[in-house]
Amino acid sequence: MTTSAPTNRWTACNLDPRQAAFWQSTATLNAVPACRRSWKTEGAKRRLVRAALTPSPHPNRRFFACAPTHQQARDIFWADLCQMVPDWALATGNRDRDIRASDLTVHLRDGGVLRVAGLDRASRIEGGFWDGGIVDEFGDCRPDVLHEHIVPMMVREGSYIDLIGSPSGRNHWYNLVEQIKSGDMPSSAHFTWKGSEVLHLYLGRERAAEVLAQARATMDEDTYLQEWEGAFTSPRNQVYYAFRESDHVEPCPYDPMATLFVGFDFNVSPGVAIICQEQPYRGTSPNVDRSEDVTMVIDEVWIETNSNTQKVCEEILRRYGGHEGEVWVYADASGGSGHTSQISGSDLDLIEKVLSPTFGSRTISDEGGTVGKTRNRLTMDIPRANPPVRSRVNSVCARLRAVDGTIRTRIDPKCKHLIRDLEGVQYRKGTNDIDKAGAPDLSHISDAWGYLLHRRHPMMERAWVVEQLC
Numbered sequence: 001m002t003t004s005a006p007t008n009r010w011t012a013c014n015l016d017p018r019q020a021a022f023w024q025s026t027a028t029l030n031a032v033p034a035c036r037r038s039w040k041t042e043g044a045k046r047r048l049v050r051a052a053l054t055p056s057p058h059p060n061r062r063f064f065a066c067a068p069t070h071q072q073a074r075d076i077f078w079a080d081l082c083q084m085v086p087d088w089a090l091a092t093g094n095r096d097r098d099i100r101a102s103d104l105t106v107h108l109r110d111g112g113v114l115r116v117a118g119l120d121r122a123s124r125i126e127g128g129f130w131d132g133g134i135v136d137e138f139g140d141c142r143p144d145v146l147h148e149h150i151v152p153m154m155v156r157e158g159s160y161i162d163l164i165g166s167p168s169g170r171n172h173w174y175n176l177v178e179q180i181k182s183g184d185m186p187s188s189a190h191f192t193w194k195g196s197e198v199l200h201l202y203l204g205r206e207r208a209a210e211v212l213a214q215a216r217a218t219m220d221e222d223t224y225l226q227e228w229e230g231a232f233t234s235p236r237n238q239v240y241y242a243f244r245e246s247d248h249v250e251p252c253p254y255d256p257m258a259t260l261f262v263g264f265d266f267n268v269s270p271g272v273a274i275i276c277q278e279q280p281y282r283g284t285s286p287n288v289d290r291s292e293d294v295t296m297v298i299d300e301v302w303i304e305t306n307s308n309t310q311k312v313c314e315e316i317l318r319r320y321g322g323h324e325g326e327v328w329v330y331a332d333a334s335g336g337s338g339h340t341s342q343i344s345g346s347d348l349d350l351i352e353k354v355l356s357p358t359f360g361s362r363t364i365s366d367e368g369g370t371v372g373k374t375r376n377r378l379t380m381d382i383p384r385a386n387p388p389v390r391s392r393v394n395s396v397c398a399r400l401r402a403v404d405g406t407i408r409t410r411i412d413p414k415c416k417h418l419i420r421d422l423e424g425v426q427y428r429k430g431t432n433d434i435d436k437a438g439a440p441d442l443s444h445i446s447d448a449w450g451y452l453l454h455r456r457h458p459m460m461e462r463a464w465v466v467e468q469l470c
Contacts, residue, residue, distance in 0.1 A: 009083035010046070014201045018193045019043060027189035028154075031177050032164040033139075035195040035230040039202075041076065044134045044162040049084045051132045051160070052112055058156060060111035064125050064133040068140040070118025076136055077116045078104055085114070122149040130154050133161045138176075139168030143439065146176070167232040170424035171439055174232045195228040239393055239434060240446065242400035243422040250283060252296040252412040257325045262316065263452030264309070264331035265444045266347045271307025272445040273316060274418060275299040276452065281410065288407045295399060295453065297411040300418055300445060309335075309347040313354035326377045327359045330452040333386045352380055387454050389434060395454040396446070408457075421446035 015023065019039050022032055023046070034040045045065070052063045065081060067073035082099050090098040091107040098107045104116035117124040119141050125133075130153050135141060146163070154161060167173065180188045195215075199208035215228050225231040254277070261276040278293040288294060301315050335347035352360075359378040386392075399409050400422075411418060425443045428435040434443055 006086040006088075007084060009080065013039065013042075015039070016193055016198045016201060018191055019198065022189075022191040023047065025189050025191070026160075028160050028187035029180075029185065030160070030162045030189050030191065031138075031180055032162065032191045033167045033173060033177055033230055033232065034164075034192045035198075035228045036166055037202075038193060038195060038198050038230075040164045041136055044136070044164050045077065045080055045084065047162060048114070048132055048134055049081065052108060052114055053085075053089050056110075056131075056158070058131065058158075060113075061131040062113050062115070062128060064115045064117060064130055065136075066117050066119050066125065066134065067136045068118065069120045070124070072137065073116050073118045074104060077134075081106060081114055081116065119145050119149075125149065126153070128153065129156050129159070131156055131159045135161065135163050135165075137165040138163040139165050139171060139173035143172035167226050167230060169226075169426070170232060170420065174424075175420070177232070192230045194230055237426040237429065237435075238423070239425045239427055240396060240400065240422040242397040245419060245423070247285070247287065247407060248400060248409055248422075249411050249413050249419060250285070252277075252298045252410050253279070254298050255279060255325070256323055259326040259328060260320060260323055261328050261330065261452055261456065263448040263450075264312070264329065264335070264347070264351065265448035265451070266309060266332055266335045267444050268307055269305045270417075270441065270444060271301070271303040271309070271312045272417070272448055273301040273312050274415075274445055274449045274452065275301070275316070275320070276449075283410070285407070287401075287405055288410070292408075294407075295409045295457070297409070297415050297418060297449070299412065300415040302417045302445065309350045310354055313351055317355070317358055321358050323359075326379065327355065328379045328381055329355070330381055330455050332447070332451060333383050335382075348380065348382060352378070381455055383455065386451070387458075391459070392447075392450040392454045393434075395457060395459045396450050398459040399453050399457050417445050418449060 022030060022040075023043055032040045032044070048063055048065060052061065065073065065077040067076050078101075082095075085099075085106055085108070087093050087095065089108055091109055091111075092098055099105075100107070106114040108114065115125070119125075119135065122142075122145055126149060130150075133150070133154070135146070135150070138146075150161065163173075163176070165173065176185075177190055179185050180190045195208075195212055199211060202208075203211065212228060215224055225233050258277045258279060261278070263274040263276070265272055275298055277296045277298055279296050281288045281290055281294045299319065301312050301319075303311055303315065329351055331348060331351065335351075355378055360376050387395075401407055413419075421442055421444075424439060425446055426435045426438065427433060428438075436443055
């Protein structure tokens with residue numbers, strides 16, 4: 001495919017069918033996590049200018065081109081957009097008057113505007129509707145910028161947004177792409193391509209092969225996959241480094257007679273719990289231990305917003321109120337002194353209060369009087385204090401994969417939030433502290449699982465500490 005437009009800046013380009021599909025897309029939201037130097041930014045610029053120059057019944061249309069910071073946005077977009085807009089499309093035809101570097105705006109006929117701005121201050125693009133836009137390096141933007149600052153202003157018929165950039169770990173960029181791929185976001189489209197598939201279209205096959213060979217020789221595997229293959233790799237500071245979806249995830253059976261192990265972490269948004277059983281492994285994975293029961297993560301509770309401990313317990317009862325075996329509870333030890341809502345009592349008090357009528361002892365009566373009393377099937381196994389974070393993490397990783405390669409955990413695929421945690425939770429750069437701020441919705445459900453596993457299967461600490469080599 002060859003594209004052209006009315007200025008010299010619009011040079012001819014040969015496109016791979018996947019790139020051509022992006023160029024022709026009419027979706028409201030287009031996500032393009034693709035490799036470096038592969039036309040994704042160039043294509044988005046051309047789509048933006050094309051949309052701005054296309055006649056419309058709406059006057060005073062507005063278009064934006066954004067990046068994580070104002071300087072980035074200027075460097076990526078400003079010069080190119082100025083060169084792409086022909087004189088006849090300007091408000092007065094005078095480039096000195098209509099192209100304003102002071103506020104990075106290009107003023108078009110019919111009152112239209114092209115604006116370049118950085119999203120380090122999202123207020124730069126607030127106030128009024130937008131008809132089209134680009135966000136480059138979306139993975140480096142704040143997670144809330146799309147749904148809180150951009151989408152609410154893109155309600156006019158025909159408005160669209162292109163989100164582009166190389167993959168950046170398993171963060172909000174990855175989550176958005178997965179939502180689109182699963183069909184959960186109507187009127188959205190996903191496009192991607194690898195350097196090995198498209199670079200030869202611009203560089204020629206010999207030069208493209210040289211560029212990729214040099215990249216392979218100077219990058220670690222994860223960085224190469226991310227930058228040149230457009231792949232969302234697990235972060236290199238991955239806390240639960242022993243986890244691999246292909247090794248650990250498969251359907252896990254529920255046994256109504258076996259003990260139910262429930263782990264809690266106390267939050268309002270989200271409210272979470274993890275539900276496990278320990279059973280013999282009868283699957284086909286060669287590295288899973290068959291000499292003892294393995295931890296089967298059969299389910300998770302995730303209440304996105306406005307949750308509290310009582311709501312989480314009620315959801316557990318809704319799903320497992322008919323459970324006939326014992327129920328053991330593990331949780332954040334600090335839940336004994338605080339609570340996640342204005343309901344009276346600590347979180348641990350609330351768990352016992354809500355679950356005891358179903359799983360605790362109770363008197364059985366009939367018309368003739370008391371018949372008997374059921375045994376108490378509920379056990380609260382809570383330590384006086386939480387273990388050190390490193391100890392808890394080590395217990396999880398050891399259960400995921402021992403040094404000899406043995407696996408003692410299976411995770412049901414419906415536990416998607418736990419899987420996302422295990423893939424995405426990171427250490428803060430240069431520390432052994434879990435990064436709670438970078439992705440606020442991560443770490444809660446893996447913490448709940450960690451309290452459970454460290455209590456049931458603690459990895460014994462030695463008198464020495466082996467530091468991770470970086």
